[in-house]
Amino acid sequence: MKVELIQGRERRTVEVKESAKVREVLKKGGVNLETVLVRRGREIVTEEEEVREGDVLELIRVISGG
Amino acid sequence: MRCSSCTAKAVYISRYSGQSFCAVHFIEQVEKKFSRALKRGRMLERGEKVAIAISGGKDSLTLAYMLKKLEGKLNLSLQGILIDEGIQGYRQKNLENAREFCRDIGLELEVKGFKGKYSLSLDEMAKMGGKSPCTYCGVFRRELLNAEALELNASKLATGHNLDDEVQAILMNYLKGDVERLVKMGSSTSHKLMVPRIKPLSEVPEKEVALYSLLNEFPVSLEECPHASSFRVRARDIINDLEESSPGIRYSILRGYQKIHPAIEASRSRAPLKRCRLCSQATSQEVCAGCRLKDELGI
Numbered sequence: 580m581k582v583e584l585i586q587g588r589e590r591r592t593v594e595v596k597e598s599a600k601v602r603e604v605l606k607k608g609g610v611n612l613e614t615v616l617v618r619r620g621r622e623i624v625t626e627e628e629e630v631r632e633g634d635v636l637e638l639i640r641v642i643s644g645g
Numbered sequence: 646m647r648c649s650s651c652t653a654k655a656v657y658i659s660r661y662s663g664q665s666f667c668a669v670h671f672i673e674q675v676e677k678k679f680s681r682a683l684k685r686g687r688m689l690e691r692g693e694k695v696a697i698a699i700s701g702g703k704d705s706l707t708l709a710y711m712l713k714k715l716e717g718k719l720n721l722s723l724q725g726i727l728i729d730e731g732i733q734g735y736r737q738k739n740l741e742n743a744r745e746f747c748r749d750i751g752l753e754l755e756v757k758g759f760k761g762k763y764s765l766s767l768d769e770m771a772k773m774g775g776k777s778p779c780t781y782c783g784v785f786r787r788e789l790l791n792a793e794a795l796e797l798n799a800s801k802l803a804t805g806h807n808l809d810d811e812v813q814a815i816l817m818n819y820l821k822g823d824v825e826r827l828v829k830m831g832s833s834t835s836h837k838l839m840v841p842r843i844k845p846l847s848e849v850p851e852k853e854v855a856l857y858s859l860l861n862e863f864p865v866s867l868e869e870c871p872h873a874s875s876f877r878v879r880a881r882d883i884i885n886d887l888e889e890s891s892p893g894i895r896y897s898i899l900r901g902y903q904k905i906h907p908a909i910e911a912s913r914s915r916a917p918l919k920r921c922r923l924c925s926q927a928t929s930q931e932v933c934a935g936c937r938l939k940d941e942l943g944i
Contacts, residue, residue, distance in 0.1 A: 612660075613885040616856055623656045623856070625665065627646045641855035642881065643702050643867045 731766020
């Protein structure tokens with residue numbers, strides 16, 4: 580199934596197996612768990628949350644400053 | 646997934662402790678880490694005047710918010726200081742956020758700029774000078790923050806360094822073999838011209854500070870400084886990779902450093918602080934780092 584990742588202006592689609600978890604989507608998308616918070620709609624979700632077909636996950640980068 | 650302490654939905658999993666937290670319990674655990682660091686480091690006493698270094702980013706706003714919550718209990722007197730280095734397209738947004746936030750929480754904010762003090766912005770220094778922008782920024786920010794804190798008669802200068810910042814600095818100094826800095830970063834400075842610095846967020850991972858600021862709806866922009874040093878970025882990536890595969894490694898690095906610090910400190914003799922021959926600020930050398938950089942930049 581397909582899940583969309585949005586980070587800033589960048590959008591990409593990741594393909595994962597049914598009932599995959601957020602952490603598997605991140606891994607597939609090459610995103611380190613430690614570097615982002617994940618929002619689905621208005622809700623913050625943990626890496627253990629299951630994703631559904633067509634989900635759009637917003638990645639909020641936690642690294643800021645210099 | 647549910648919170649380990651109640652039935653509410655979890656918003657965060659602490660991979661190093663195995664616990665999950667709903668928003669309410671997450672906020673509570675971050676505040677506990679802050680209070681524990683304050684107590685463990687004996688950072689504050691009742692009635693102190695604390696200058697808070699504000700950048701407008703998530704760390705400094707979180708720090709200001711938490712200190713503000715303690716203000717009445719510890720009878721503290723708080724004052725924010727923001728240094729505008731002059732970084733095009735980055736600092737302005739953070740400055741606006743900081744002003745709005747400080748107004749909302751009732752914290753007085755003093756703004757000082759590189760341009761006003763040194764007649765050059767950081768962007769201009771980076772173009773003119775031969776050193777990394779982080780060198781100018783680090784030295785001049787420290788100098789200005791200390792000067793402002795002294796002027797305010799503050800007994801402490803609080804900065805928003807988080808656990809990741811601390812661990813990156815430890816690793817960078819190890820990798821460079823910079824034992825002097827390794828000693829210095831863990832030591833308290835005692836000199837009438839230096840306001841002692843405290844880092845109450847130094848035991849809170851960056852991701853937790855970011856979530857705390859998001860859940861509390863602080864007006865922060867999670868942007869990276871365009872001058873961020875490539876060496877720090879590499880150290881950060883190494884640590885994040887290690888943390889992802891071995892949760893808790895950041896705390897191990899910090900605790901390991903804290904254990905060896907007394908030994909390396911005892912093995913080095915630190916030059917006593919004196920006044921800089923040119924500007925009278927505290928320094929361990931004849932001429933302070935700020936004056937050496939000013940000389941290089943011709944200012």
